[in-house]
Amino acid sequence: MQWLNEPPKWSHSGNQIVIKTAPKTDFWHITHYGFIRDSGHFYFDAIATDFTxxxxxxxxxxxxxxxxGLMIRADEKHWIKTGIEYVDGSQHLSAVVTHEYSDWSMTPLVNPPETFQLRVERVGDAIHIASWSEAAGYQLFRMTYLPSLIPLQVGVMCASPEGDGYEVVFEDYCIETSV
Structure with a gap:
């Protein structure tokens, strides 16, 4: 794995990746705010096939x-980030899809789990994003498009756009590829 914007403090051992985010980091592209941010932390593998x-x-x-959460990236203008985003004092299930301009969808989590679980699948040019619940297993909450003919960068991402940084722990990161 390799870094886009390596954080000031991090470790990777066994099945755990621990990251302390740098302040004023984010991924965003133009929409509503008018700015471009490509400073968030992204630890990734390059994948050229379908994957989960x-x-x-x-x-x-x-x-x-x-x-x-997770990020899938073709380049600085075409990417998806999904996971938890802290808004108005609570956790939200969030997805940002960027094709030159970012769009943002989010749903408040009334009773967020202590540990959140995500799965993203690439099937051709379709990206399926699902979250886990104990009651229902994985449930699809977004399907979107990313070009299928190019390798993608796939991995974990985190950022602190407004704050001074925080710690996040990723566990059991797993990529399965189709041949």
Missing amino acids: VSVKFRGQYKDLYDQA
Whole structure:
């Protein structure tokens, strides 16, 4: 795995990746705010086939827009980030899809689990994003598009757009590829 924007403090041992985010980091592209941010932390593998990636994670979210989860990236103008985003004092299930302009969807988590679990699948040019619940297993909450003819960067991401940083722990990160 390799870094885009390596954080100031991190470790990777066994099935655990622990990251302390740097302040004022984010991924965003133009929409509504008018700015471009490509400074969030992204630890990734390059994948050129269909795949399924999953991870469990927990964070000490405290500041507006603290975020953690998975990222799928073709380049700086075409990417998806999904996971938890801390908004108005609570955790939200979030997905940002960027094709030159970012869009953002989020749903508040009334009773967020201590550890959150995500799965993202690439099937051709379709990206399926699902979250885990004890009651129902994985449930699809977003399907979107990313070009299928290019290798993608796939991995864990986190950022602290407004705050001074926080710690996030990723566990059981797993990528399965199709041949």
